[in-house]
Amino acid sequence: MQAQCNWAQLEMLRPLCFQSPATFSTFSKHFQKGSDSSFFRTNRRINKYPSFMAAISTVSTQKGPVSTQDGTSQVPHQPLQVAKRLEKFKTTIFTQMSSLAIKHGAINLGQGFPNFDGPDFVKEAAIQAIKDGKNQYARGYGVPDFNNAIAARFKKDTGLVIDPEKEVTVTSGCTEAIAASVLGLINPGDEVILFAPFYDSYEATLSMAGAKIKCLTLRPPDFAVPIDELKSTISKNTRAILINTPHNPTGKMFTHEELNTIASLCVENDVLVFTDEVYDKLAFEMDHISMASLPGMYERTVTMNSLGKTFSLTGWKIGWAIAPPHLTWGVRQAHSFLTFATSTPMQWAATVALRAPDSYYVELRRDYLAKKAILVEGLKDVGFKVFPSSGTYFVVVDHTPFGLENDIVFCEYLIKEVGVVAIPTSVFYLNPEDGKNLVRFTFCKDEGTLRSAVERMKQKLRKK
Amino acid sequence: MEEKLSSVSKKFAPSPIQELSHLAQRCNAINLAEGFPDFPAPPYIKEAAVSAINSDFNQYRHVQGICDHLALIMKRMHGLNINPLTDIAICCGQTEAFAAAIFSIINRGDEVVLFDPCYETYEGCITMAGGIPVYVGLDPPKWTLDPDKLMRSFTTRTKAIVLNSPHNPTGKVFSKGELEVIAEGCRRWDCLVITDEVYEYITFDDQKHVSIASLPGMQERTIITSSLSKTFSITGWRIGWAVAPASAASAIRNIHVKITDSAPAPFQEAALTALRSPSEYFEALRREYQLKRDFTVKLLTLVGFGIQFKPQGAFFLFAELPTNCLLSDVEYVKELIKQAGVVIVPGRGFFHRESYLDQPSEESCSYQTRYVRIAFCKSNATLAAAALKFGELLNATGCPKLHY
Numbered sequence: 001m002q003a004q005c006n007w008a009q010l011e012m013l014r015p016l017c018f019q020s021p022a023t024f025s026t027f028s029k030h031f032q033k034g035s036d037s038s039f040f041r042t043n044r045r046i047n048k049y050p051s052f053m054a055a056i057s058t059v060s061t062q063k064g065p066v067s068t069q070d071g072t073s074q075v076p077h078q079p080l081q082v083a084k085r086l087e088k089f090k091t092t093i094f095t096q097m098s099s100l101a102i103k104h105g106a107i108n109l110g111q112g113f114p115n116f117d118g119p120d121f122v123k124e125a126a127i128q129a130i131k132d133g134k135n136q137y138a139r140g141y142g143v144p145d146f147n148n149a150i151a152a153r154f155k156k157d158t159g160l161v162i163d164p165e166k167e168v169t170v171t172s173g174c175t176e177a178i179a180a181s182v183l184g185l186i187n188p189g190d191e192v193i194l195f196a197p198f199y200d201s202y203e204a205t206l207s208m209a210g211a212k213i214k215c216l217t218l219r220p221p222d223f224a225v226p227i228d229e230l231k232s233t234i235s236k237n238t239r240a241i242l243i244n245t246p247h248n249p250t251g252k253m254f255t256h257e258e259l260n261t262i263a264s265l266c267v268e269n270d271v272l273v274f275t276d277e278v279y280d281k282l283a284f285e286m287d288h289i290s291m292a293s294l295p296g297m298y299e300r301t302v303t304m305n306s307l308g309k310t311f312s313l314t315g316w317k318i319g320w321a322i323a324p325p326h327l328t329w330g331v332r333q334a335h336s337f338l339t340f341a342t343s344t345p346m347q348w349a350a351t352v353a354l355r356a357p358d359s360y361y362v363e364l365r366r367d368y369l370a371k372k373a374i375l376v377e378g379l380k381d382v383g384f385k386v387f388p389s390s391g392t393y394f395v396v397v398d399h400t401p402f403g404l405e406n407d408i409v410f411c412e413y414l415i416k417e418v419g420v421v422a423i424p425t426s427v428f429y430l431n432p433e434d435g436k437n438l439v440r441f442t443f444c445k446d447e448g449t450l451r452s453a454v455e456r457m458k459q460k461l462r463k464k
Numbered sequence: 465m466e467e468k469l470s471s472v473s474k475k476f477a478p479s480p481i482q483e484l485s486h487l488a489q490r491c492n493a494i495n496l497a498e499g500f501p502d503f504p505a506p507p508y509i510k511e512a513a514v515s516a517i518n519s520d521f522n523q524y525r526h527v528q529g530i531c532d533h534l535a536l537i538m539k540r541m542h543g544l545n546i547n548p549l550t551d552i553a554i555c556c557g558q559t560e561a562f563a564a565a566i567f568s569i570i571n572r573g574d575e576v577v578l579f580d581p582c583y584e585t586y587e588g589c590i591t592m593a594g595g596i597p598v599y600v601g602l603d604p605p606k607w608t609l610d611p612d613k614l615m616r617s618f619t620t621r622t623k624a625i626v627l628n629s630p631h632n633p634t635g636k637v638f639s640k641g642e643l644e645v646i647a648e649g650c651r652r653w654d655c656l657v658i659t660d661e662v663y664e665y666i667t668f669d670d671q672k673h674v675s676i677a678s679l680p681g682m683q684e685r686t687i688i689t690s691s692l693s694k695t696f697s698i699t700g701w702r703i704g705w706a707v708a709p710a711s712a713a714s715a716i717r718n719i720h721v722k723i724t725d726s727a728p729a730p731f732q733e734a735a736l737t738a739l740r741s742p743s744e745y746f747e748a749l750r751r752e753y754q755l756k757r758d759f760t761v762k763l764l765t766l767v768g769f770g771i772q773f774k775p776q777g778a779f780f781l782f783a784e785l786p787t788n789c790l791l792s793d794v795e796y797v798k799e800l801i802k803q804a805g806v807v808i809v810p811g812r813g814f815f816h817r818e819s820y821l822d823q824p825s826e827e828s829c830s831y832q833t834r835y836v837r838i839a840f841c842k843s844n845a846t847l848a849a850a851a852l853k854f855g856e857l858l859n860a861t862g863c864p865k866l867h868y
Contacts, residue, residue: 204722
């Protein structure tokens with residue numbers, strides 16, 4: 001029997017092979033042909049089974065246990081064995097809670113999308129685009145006019161002038177921008193720093209990319225960046241740091257001082273920054289600051305955003321990544337294999353949306369502030385310990401006054417006995433223990449719904 | 465910063481295709497290169513999308529009705545029993561369904577067998593997931609599958625085969641016999657199949673698209689991917705799906721949620737209308753594309769091409785350059801833009817000779833720089849205009865005068 005695959009050899013040749021999605025355009029492979037072919041010749045000699053084995057073997061005895069990268073044995077599989085990387089991927093907490101909510105007729109302040117709709121002028125633009133026949137593939141990295149609008153908005157927000165052709169990539173929502181940035185720019189084994197609690201797709205895509213995650217926890221009451229921990233964690237081995245500001249789930253907004261400190265550490269250690277800024281227009285207690293606008297930072301930052309939260313159209317899946325050309329290249333590579341192109345009519349509508357006058361944003365903030373007041377006052381009255389939330393449409397509270405053992409048990413109780421949905425935050429931490437006292441509520445619901453939820457909690461939620 | 469870029473990326477040079485696109489744009493050429501229609505989408509489907517937007521179907525959603533319809537269709541078309549609650553994942557186009565499928569089953573070092581010539585995107589996705597693409601060349605001129613070549617490509621590392629049928633770029637529809645060969649290989653080597661069936665409703669003459677999942681023992685090891693795009697001429701809406709046994713479908717769904725979270729909501733609604741289209745719609749689709757195919761074949765024959773393989777499906781003609789034409793595919797395409805104002809695609813980008821198992825010589829694969837791909841998913845007006853342009857290439861005696 002032939003020797004099993006020599007992993008050391010595969011690892012040695014891995015970087016070149018893994019980089020072959022570096023094919024910029026579809027048909028140019030000249031620069032990598034040499035290296036790939038020698039890799040394949042080597043691989044063939046190691047792995048080839050004598051043909052008679054193929055003839056006599058039956059299905060399941062064909063393959064013996066295979067040594068995998070981390071040394072564990074991989075048992076011969078039933079027809080469909082899913083990849084090892086998926087061990088962490090389960091149905092999301094949101095879906096689970098939503099199902100439970102429907103079953104119990106609970107008011108859903110868990111899932112982060114509005115129960116009201118987007119503005120008419122944007123919806124009409126989409127309808128017009130469909131009628132005008134804009135229904136075929138858009139240019140992979142974005143409809144030109146839309147890229148222009150994104151650049152113009154970015155200039156308005158940050159003062160930075162960017163090239164829409166070379167520095168903007170349109171994606172199916174910010175979720176895909178994150179996936180494309182991570183898969184396009186992170187190599188297996190790269191160290192990436194994450195702040196917990198974090199939006200669940202960060203950890204998932206980082207493990208898809210084979211990254212080594214280093215997690216720093218933001219702690220109540222103010223969820224400040226643990227600077228000393230950061231300084232001891234970041235090093236020349238760090239490839240990237242992921243920042244979400246305004247922050248989901250805590251509502252924290254990274255301060256100028258925090259961003260400056262992170263920036264100088266990144267410059268010192270040559271670290272990339274990926275920022276998720278989807279809630280930037282829902283900044284209430286302070287101004288939103290884009291990392292890319294700090295000195296020396298644009299050249300190493302991927303700034304990501306989307307239409308969904310700002311325009312209450314979360315189901316349209318229009319997002320984007322802004323980055324200097326050499327980083328945009330990696331993002332576009334991955335994007336072209338993940339979804340290839342983004343919904344065309346919605347891009348045309350998004351172009352109109354991004355040109356909305358200042359009054360739209362003023363009204364948006366005003367409406368959300370009113371909603372926030374209803375929820376926050378209500379939660380305080382009910383007896384939660386409410387942490388200050390500077391931005392997003394989320395607020396995080398400590399549920400322990402009600403005497404339940406952890407966040408998941410509390411949320412289940414809240415649905416079944418009180419009829420309100422919140423999200424247990426433990427799922428947003430690498431170590432679930434860190435989140436067991438906290439749950440997240442959202443106020444992206446109409447005022448009536450918010451008041452009803454507060455009423456239910458006042459009536460049925462009792463401190464222990 | 466520069467040192468952090470991969471060594472491969474630093475060697476990047478502008479591609480011939482991009483240069484051709486720029487040339488085509490400058491010359492205002494007729495585009496028979498891009499694989500998407502230049503005619504409108506069906507009005508009733510557009511209406512459905514408009515209605516969905518107006519009815520506020522604009523937040524994250526999963527439209528279960530799509531799964532229900534797909535299950536019915538798969539039963540009717542292929543005799544497959546699909547559980548709509550567990551076996552289907554709705555994604556942003558077939559592209560994302562394929563990417564999620566790959567990420568769901570491919571571990572680093574797993575091999576994936578592909579048939580050459582091959583749509584370019586599969587490889588990038590496989591490699592991104594840490595997989596190793598292994599190509600099996602289909603034999604010209606009719607792109608037949610050599611069973612020995614296929615069997616020799618399997619190793620203990622082979623995890624899956626990618627099967628695109630009807631096929632881009634050749635227009636081949638894999639025969640039942642060929643599907644059986646592939647199925648046998650899969651059963652013997654305990655491999656999976658990931659199919660790309662986006663052209664499933666575009667087949668010609670008496671060809672019927674057969675899904676390999678309908679062969680004995682195959683449903684449990686097949687992930688089917690497809691989409692609305694080509695069937696309903698809405699390539700820009702990004703509604704696709706993966707159909708697989710529950711454990712894989714669940715994995716694909718979970719990955720999809722991490723990549724994009726949800727397919728565009730209003731178009732999911734419109735998908736319900738599309739999937740309920742009457743059989744007349746699909747018959748007309750075949751008929752019209754067949755007419756376009758015949759027109760395009762005739763067109764090329766007139767300018768000296770000897771078409772040895774008429775497309776059996778999809779909407780591409782993959783034609784070998786006339787024997788007396790000494791130009792390469794890229795050179796021909798360039799000349800065609802300059803002299804006739806029509807742009808098509810050089811075939812070389814679809815071939816991956818270096819990744820063939822048996823390391824064939826360059827001469828034995830010399831045909832790989834002699835093919836061009838012409839898309840006929842274009843309006844009759846576009847095709848007629850192209851015909852006129854091609855006509856200008858004929859001299860007084862009716863012989864092609866494209867300067868070689």
